[in-house]
Amino acid sequence: METVRHSEHTLKTALISENPRLVSQYEKLDAGERRLLNEAFKPDHDLFGPITLHSQSDWIISHPEAPQDFEQFFSDPYRKAPSPDKRSIYIQCIGHILKFLKKKKPEDAFCVVGITMIDLYPRDSWNFVFGQASLTDGVGIFSFARYGSDFYSSRYEGRVSKLQKGSSSDYAVFENYYTPQVTSVLLLRSCKTLTHEIGHIFGLRHCQWLACLMQGSNHLEEADRRPLNLCPICLRKLQCAIGFNIIERYKALVRWIEDDSDSPGVSTERSREGAVDLPKPVDAFKEWKEWIIKCLAVVQK
Numbered sequence: 001m002e003t004v005r006h007s008e009h010t011l012k013t014a015l016i017s018e019n020p021r022l023v024s025q026y027e028k029l030d031a032g033e034r035r036l037l038n039e040a041f042k043p044d045h046d047l048f049g050p051i052t053l054h055s056q057s058d059w060i061i062s063h064p065e066a067p068q069d070f071e072q073f074f075s076d077p078y079r080k081a082p083s084p085d086k087r088s089i090y091i092q093c094i095g096h097i098l099k100f101l102k103k104k105k106p107e108d109a110f111c112v113v114g115i116t117m118i119d120l121y122p123r124d125s126w127n128f129v130f131g132q133a134s135l136t137d138g139v140g141i142f143s144f145a146r147y148g149s150d151f152y153s154s155r156y157e158g159r160v161s162k163l164q165k166g167s168s169s170d171y172a173v174f175e176n177y178y179t180p181q182v183t184s185v186l187l188l189r190s191c192k193t194l195t196h197e198i199g200h201i202f203g204l205r206h207c208q209w210l211a212c213l214m215q216g217s218n219h220l221e222e223a224d225r226r227p228l229n230l231c232p233i234c235l236r237k238l239q240c241a242i243g244f245n246i247i248e249r250y251k252a253l254v255r256w257i258e259d260d261s262d263s264p265g266v267s268t269e270r271s272r273e274g275a276v277d278l279p280k281p282v283d284a285f286k287e288w289k290e291w292i293i294k295c296l297a298v299v300q301k
Helices: 008-016 020-027 031-041 070-075 094-103 184-201 220-225 232-242 246-258 283-299
Strands: 002-004 051-053 088-093 109-116 131-134 139-143
Touching (some): 008 020, 008 031, 008 070, 031 246, 070 232, 109 184, 184 220, 184 283
Parallel strands (some): 088 109, 109 139
Antiparallel strands (some): 131 139
16 A cells, blocks of 8 residues: 655645735634644644555555646636525436427536446446536536445346347436446445536536545546545535535535434425435445534644
């Protein structure tokens, strides 16, 4: 196993920048928020660990790319940010997103995300993808098929028994497809993929600074090692993109874990067609909840 470590100066610069304007912007943040974000470059911090590499197939090794610090994120001319008129994230089952997009992308949509339990691959030369997103169009489609506990077993009921070659306009495969039991682990893995890809739509590139939700993942084992939380550098990027109070955000996340009902602020009124009421098992989120509570203790000192 290899550990990716950066110097205190490198992490501090990646988070705050040496640009006077961005330094001033950082200094205007709430003192508690700065205290939490500063954990990124403290030598003895335990909230945000380093990235660990376990094999040559891990993302950073197999997909070399330049890191993105806060200044590069802030200065990106192609980055899109929500506006008062376009501030909603729509999540649709893939069987309906095609119909949804054919009609019209909602005027208030910042992005539209399709989800499915069918395995996906973009072309015949690929084995599979967890998902793909178009940053320019604000659209993404993601499969959670491989997150079920039975996907790799011989008893998997969603396996295709006979290969059928259909046209690119034939969407019959998305009708009445197999949906596995919604377990806590499947929900956790799905949340990681969905929020990671939506992070890309907000302009966050793959993180190479600390253990972070925005790390790339090349396989399921690596995706499982990736935390559900953002590192301070990516957290500042997201806060810059959409604006939020960290204390309020983290308290809302704790409420979501503890509450069996729908999360506050999430509306299902516009997409009831074909909607299914699913349970929300959260056993796999307990460790993350404890981590959030530790962060709140730092912010609220």
